[in-house]
Amino acid sequence: MAREHVVARTSDIPEGSHRIVRVGQREIGVFNMGGSWHAIPNLCPHQRGPLCEGATSGTVDYGPHTDWKLDWIHEGEIVTCPWHALEWHVPSGRCLAFPDIRLRKFPTRVDGDEVRVTL
Ligand code: FES
Numbered sequence: 235m236a237r238e239h240v241v242a243r244t245s246d247i248p249e250g251s252h253r254i255v256r257v258g259q260r261e262i263g264v265f266n267m268g269g270s271w272h273a274i275p276n277l278c279p280h281q282r283g284p285l286c287e288g289a290t291s292g293t294v295d296y297g298p299h300t301d302w303k304l305d306w307i308h309e310g311e312i313v314t315c316p317w318h319a320l321e322w323h324v325p326s327g328r329c330l331a332f333p334d335i336r337l338r339k340f341p342t343r344v345d346g347d348e349v350r351v352t353l
Contacts, residue, residue, distance in 0.1 A: 241273075242349040250310055254286050257353060262340060264349060265290070265324050267310055272324050273340040273351045274313075279329070283317030285337075290314075293321050293330060 241255040241264055252265040254276050261276035263286025278285040292309035296302065312321050312330070321330040327337035341352040 236352050238350050238352045240348045241351045244344055244347045244349060252286060252290060262351060271342040271344060271349060273342040274324060274327060274337045278315045279335055280318060280320055283315050285313060285315045288314040288316045
């Protein structure tokens with residue numbers, strides 16, 4: 235049964251940063267993206283690497299929709315797995331290289347100064 239857990243104080247995770255927390259047997263990456271909060275497993279679906287130990291950034295977009303010009307998108311919303319560099323869009327959970335693969339996302343909310351994650 236899903237249960238809500240207090241995983242951090244808002245001051246523990248300043249805007250633009252993330253932190254790995256443990257809830258029971260699970261490690262969860264909790265991200266503060268411009269006041270929008272997200273929680274994903276610290277487990278990359280590729281080969282089970284520690285996904286949330288990776289850096290956050292944006293990514294390059296390129297194709298007919300950019301008129302074949304390089305475009306920088308999703309600044310601060312991409313976490314790159316430290317093992318083999320797959321990029322993941324945290325707000326959607328989508329893998330950029332394999333868009334059909336998505337991370338599980340855990341409902342996250344702030345109550346006062348508490349960051350709460352349901353899993
Ligand atoms: S384990 Fe994450 S990219 Fe391979």
